[in-house]
Amino acid sequence: MHNLNLEELVAYFFHAQEGLEQGYQPVDFVRLIEDLGLESANALRHEIVGQLAGGRRLQVIQAELAA
Secondary structure (H helix, E strand, O other): OOOOOHHHHHHHHHHHOOOOOOOOOHHHHHHHHHHHOHHHHHHOHHHHHHHHHOOOOHHHHHHHHHO
């Protein structure tokens, strides 16, 4: 799997949350990626998208992955 740059990864996460009532803005994903680091966010992107699809709050995902 090839790594995405920051803009691509933000778009990937942003579009993966479609259908959520309380959608997050791209800046929310920029913060998440900056906190995790680009390499880690790329490595975990499938898990992050799965959690978003399951309705997990971004702050919870961020806290769990940063620990």
